[in-house]
Amino acid sequence: MSTKTNISSQVSDSLIERTVNAPITVVQPSKGFFHLDLPAIWHYRELLYFLVWRGIKTRYKQTVLGIGWAIIQPLMMMVIFTIVFSMFAKLPSDGVPYPIFTYAALLPWTYFSEAIRRGSVSVVNDANLVQKIYFPRVMLPISGVLTPFVDIVPAFGILLGMMVWYGLTPSWSIFVLPAFFILAFLTALSVSLWLSALNVRYRDVQHIVPFLVQLWLYASPVVYPISLVPEGWRVLYGLNPMAGVIEGFRWVLLGTGGPDYAVMAVSASMVLVLLMGGLIYFTRMERIFADVI
């Protein structure tokens, strides 16, 4: 048997010191109903940065239009909706011109639909990471939902341009806008936690999502104002968290509607419930991801 001599006693001394002071990892079957490893998430925070960075960098690689896509999608939808729902169907728009009415909703909506699209397939798309490396898996849906924020910047620029065009000035309430972004983010995150965990086991999910997003679009006040919903139904309508988000955006930017505190309260509570449930379901399913993926 060959003897191994340490190359440098200085190296091995610091190694010894590090081992003695180092964390002890215990590997054992998970007990308990639910465990969210916050210290681990903090420890791996740089990985989250890199996952988002990866998503952003690769988003528009080898495309001609690049970040232009971030503007084209909401703009095109606005044009089509204006033609179909305003000109043909003559839907009301709360006193503001229909194009900006719908665009103000499309801004958070395109973020949301893209975030869900990415978030729901986030774990499965990185199956090889899940099978080979340890890190808190919740990083994957979080990074999927964070990445589309980069598209908001140019789209928001267009919105500001439109506001100038129509002569609308935002009030002091614009400082509340970030709160609605956060609400949109949390909604997308909670739905993605559920969907990404389900998708690992039941691959139907990734096929259902586009369809789900389509339905959700019409269940949200994107093409019509919430005032069109009958009074009695409105609170029920608020169970759709995106209703609260979109109303909030319109209120802050265009001064229409609300704030309808009842709807927003229902939306916010719904998000909390979905988020808690999503975290629980995800962290429970996480234990078997590597085995089932």
Next chain:
Amino acid sequence: MGDLAIRVENLSKLYRIGLARSRRDTFADFGSKISKFIHRPTASKLTTRNSNSDIFWALKDVSFEVKRGQVIGIIGPNGAGKSTLLKILARITEPTTGRAEIHGRVGSLLEVGTGFHPELTGRENIYLNGAILGMKRVEIRRKFDEIVAFADIDRFLETPVKRYSSGMYVRLAFAVAAHLEPEVLIVDEVLSVGDGSFQRKCLSKMEDVGKQGRTVLFVSHSMPAITRLCDRAILLNEGGVTREGPSHFVVSSYLASVRGTTSVREWTDPEKAPGGEVACLRAVRVREQNGQIADTIDIRKPVSVEMEYDVIKPGYKLLAHLQFYNEEGVHAFSAHDLDPDWRRRPRPAGRYVSTVQIPGNFLSEGTMFVGAGLQTLDPVIVQVYMLDLVAFRVTEKMNTDSARGDYAGKMGGIVRPLLKWSTQFNPHSKLGNR
């Protein structure tokens, strides 16, 4: 206690196999599970879940301890549970029962290039892969130049990785992984990628890691790599530990168990015999002086190794050769069959047995691993090339007339030839008087 790096206690892992896993679950299955759940009190035929054929213990009650600074090899046949063990220790999957404790930061290398994104450049992938492996950004930045130098891809740093050749890809991937500096390193077979010179580079890097005092857990199918890098080894078979101890001991046990005896390898079924269109290998055997099969040879005595092979397609010149490696993984020598009877003759079809004689007092003490090869000449087409086919131990008894003479200490060297010395002596010469 401060000495311990890894302690594994009764680790077990159960997998469900069979119908339950043979197709991806769909909502239809989910639905049927729900209805089973609802109907459970009354249904009596729902018991396939509990039948034995459905479950498979990948690991059963595995226990061992690794002290700080040791390099431990894990060997065993395919399906023994080696990768499962590593996955559990790397926290990728959970054990079903049992417990493991790891002292220190863990770095796991179960695959090189995990997380590489083809659209990103080499530089970007270094950062991405490093972060995925657990390095902090500052750390990556600090080691960046070293990594690039090790991988030798300086000119291609800004090119997307999808344009890299497979060799460059693997070099870069390993370069990042090699600069992980955890206290405990878990490595799974990643050295079986890349060409020969790259593998040597990786092997020596692994050696350095071991010498730095890190604890390493290393799974490999290469017996010479195991004996070279590891102090101790653990043999896993069918989910359990069957042997543990110094690596040579465990490796010989393994080779012996796989083949009955370490010194014979036969393929009785011609379908399974390794080979190409022209020739296939049927057996390799180690014999001692009297012709008997032996797995232990006296260092003073000659040993012969025979290759039995079939020539299927006649008319080709053939080269038969054997490769001899020592237990450190060092290639001691090759032996090419230059028998004048067959050397440049196109071979007729038939069964051949070619034997090489290795003289006594030539090999060094220890285990020799033998590989065999067959190739046609003009054109050169390799029919067979396999390493680690047979092994034999060269031993020495004390007080014998071997090359050691009267020296009792350790004699190194890849070979130990008994050579002729001569000395001249002049009794009348005085200093300064030549």
